[in-house]
Amino acid sequence: MTAGRFITFEGGEGTGKSTQARRLAAALEARGISCVLTREPGGSAGAEEIRKLLVQGEMNRWEPIAETLLLFAARADHIARTIKPALAEGNWVICDRFTDSTYAYQGVGRNVDRETIRRIESISIDNFRPELTLILDAPVDVGLFRTSARATPLYDETLKVPDSTDARAAFARRKEARFERFGKPFHIRLRQAFLDIADRAPERCKVIDANADENTVAGAILDAVSARFELS
Numbered sequence: 001m002t003a004g005r006f007i008t009f010e011g012g013e014g015t016g017k018s019t020q021a022r023r024l025a026a027a028l029e030a031r032g033i034s035c036v037l038t039r040e041p042g043g044s045a046g047a048e049e050i051r052k053l054l055v056q057g058e059m060n061r062w063e064p065i066a067e068t069l070l071l072f073a074a075r076a077d078h079i080a081r082t083i084k085p086a087l088a089e090g091n092w093v094i095c096d097r098f099t100d101s102t103y104a105y106q107g108v109g110r111n112v113d114r115e116t117i118r119r120i121e122s123i124s125i126d127n128f129r130p131e132l133t134l135i136l137d138a139p140v141d142v143g144l145f146r147t148s149a150r151a152t153p154l155y156d157e158t159l160k161v162p163d164s165t166d167a168r169a170a171f172a173r174r175k176e177a178r179f180e181r182f183g184k185p186f187h188i189r190l191r192q193a194f195l196d197i198a199d200r201a202p203e204r205c206k207v208i209d210a211n212a213d214e215n216t217v218a219g220a221i222l223d224a225v226s227a228r229f230e231l232s
Helices: 017-030 045-055 064-088 099-109 114-125 140-150 165-175 184-200 214-229
Strands: 006-011 035-039 092-096 132-137 205-209
Touching (some): 017 035, 017 214, 035 064, 099 114, 099 184, 205 214
Parallel strands (some): 006 132, 035 092, 132 205
16 A cells, blocks of 8 residues: 655644645545544644633633653644545645744744744654645735634534534634734744745745735645656
């Protein structure tokens, strides 16, 4: 059996990573490629429990180094229980965020020393990396506008009204908006951090203009994946 491929999506808030990850998985499945779609923090039962600690609550509920350690604890479980088994079975794994987000959010955004993150990465996940990283880039104002628009309250968790999948998803996003609440200067640093990551690893990273319409972005992503893995 041929081993699978590991692709990650990265970028700031509101750049469309989750939507485009789903679209890429669907496009690959249409070509007969079996895909596992996952996310971080999360992606395994234990990692999803840690996710709740990280993306909900007050902005400063964690010291930056504690936050970093929690992320790598979740990531180690995610890799062991979801990513590596899926790859071993020949699936392509498409992940919404991975280690690059830690270097951007906790490193540049929250001032955790890059070498400290590198050492934690080496110890906890043995520097496990994706084969291709798609960095979705859009102006900060555009991304923040998108996140504010999608956070409209549509669902009352107590009353369970209205009872629709879209309403529940919107409510979940509102609960998981901890990092979105950091100020605009934080998000400006994030955008530059992701672009710097792409500059440091051009053989792995491809920057995608996420300011275009959804279909155009999806086409650019599929082109990048097809070129990287020589798909016909």
